[in-house]
Amino acid sequence: MLDYSKYQIAAADPEPSSMIETFRAIGYSLQTAVADIIDNSISANAKNIWIDFEWKGAATWLSIKDDGIGMSSDQIIQAMRPGSKNPNEERSVKDLGRFGLGLKTASFSQCRKLSVVSKRTDTTPSFWTWDLDFVKDSHAWNLIQYLPDQFNNSLKDMPSGTVIIWNDLDRLVKNLNENDKNALDKFMKEMDDVKKHLAMVFHRFIESKRVKLIFQNREIEPWDPFLIDHSATQKFPEDPLLNNKIRVRGFVLPHKSKLTEQVFEVAKGTKGWNAQQGFYIYRNERLLVAGDWLGMFRKEEHYKLARIQIDLPNNMDAEWQIDIKKSIARPPFSLTDQLKAYAVSVRNQAVEVYRHKGKILQRKFANVQFQPVWLEKIRHGKRFFEVNREHPVIQSLINSSDINQLLRLIEETVPVPLITIRESEQPELQGQPFEESDQEPVKKLMKEMYHQLITNGRSDEQAKSIILNIEPFNLYPHFAEYLN
Ligand SMILES: Nc1ncnc2c1ncn2[C@@H]1O[C@H](COP(=O)(O)OP(=O)(O)OP(=O)(O)O)[C@@H](O)[C@H]1O
Ligand SMILES: [Mg+2]
Structure with missing residues (x-):
């Protein structure tokens, strides 16, 4: 350790205006930003969380109110400090936070004015505002004790709670006119995406009735990626990893023919069936990653029914590289093999279900012997595709020796999808020509x-x-x- 008393020192505080721009550039979307604010409400034991907004063109505002434990004036000031908690600090087991940054980074990514009004039981509300223009002009990190008028009474009927208010939403509505119909439509579409995102990210809290999310006076219905209550969903046994610290559970969603049009539409999620396959990583039951094979496999049509839940506690954030936005998680190297092996079995089953339609037809005509052009064969543990010599057309062509027609038939019927599926499932099983056969x-x-x-x-x-x-x-x- 250096003897600091021996050295001259010079202050090099971060320059507020450039620091703000850095905070604003972390890469939140409106959806992930709102979810980050709701994390705080849930960590503060809120049972009800209200998401409200009012379209007023450039003066549009958005607020997130909760009935959690609330904060005193000093606590608000502490909460509004960037880096209000050390990421290395141990957190209570239910806490959804980690970095002491989310409230600020999420808010600044969307707005230039962040106001917080809050009260603890048996106290009067306190409030503070970050106004980025004031910080920039005064070159100092100073809060102002300001609250937009319409929020004066917002905690009146509640024993405790907090309201987070975003004004001056320059990333969303800068310079927009209240009467601009197009702009309003776009804004409403964004807000609808926010609603869908919250329904997904917090679905387990909503399903278990721990939390109600009330979006413009209407309760948000949960979006369950696994269709857990559907009788045709196949549930894999849970795999506990690392002494039960992590739990993995695979699901194969039902074939389209088993779903009503409406359920099929809803279950495809915001990204669509193909994109929604993969791992779903939850931290304290809050969804971080929704459908990602984590670099282990590519997303392919025939695996689209496979979705795998991974449950993490909140004390493995460093190992899993959780980011500030709570939208990234990467498994530690030591776990990838186990996760991959588990995923392979779920994916194999997903392919079976995906092909279900063809199988049903086959079963219907079960008494008629099906004659494919290509047969899948296993010889000494290796896979081969053989031309079916009993296929009526092939048989007659062999007899008449019109070899060109025969070649044409073979070329037209190469079982590409089947080969592709097998190759990506177990490439090591693929045989070479004449391998392990009579040579x-x-x-x-x-x-x-x-x-x-x-x-x-x-x-x-x-x-x-x-x-x-x-x-x-x-x-x-x-x-x-x-x-x-
Ligand atoms: N709605 C709320 N009710 C009560 N306390 C809150 C609320 N929102 C924030 N706080 C307090 O402010 C602190 C800072 O919140 P912030 O989101 O910036 O960081 P964090 O949640 O601790 O970590 P992360 O950066 O991972 O979100 C929280 O730890 C909490 O103590
Ligand atoms: Mg937080």
């Missing part, structure tokens, strides 16, 4: 070809090098010794 036919073909080349005047060496450049003979260079 005499290859040898025989190679010999015939060799003799033909020699008869046509090629040297031994030329003939061999031509043969070893032909598929699949190239895979059997060791047979060259049998060629002369």
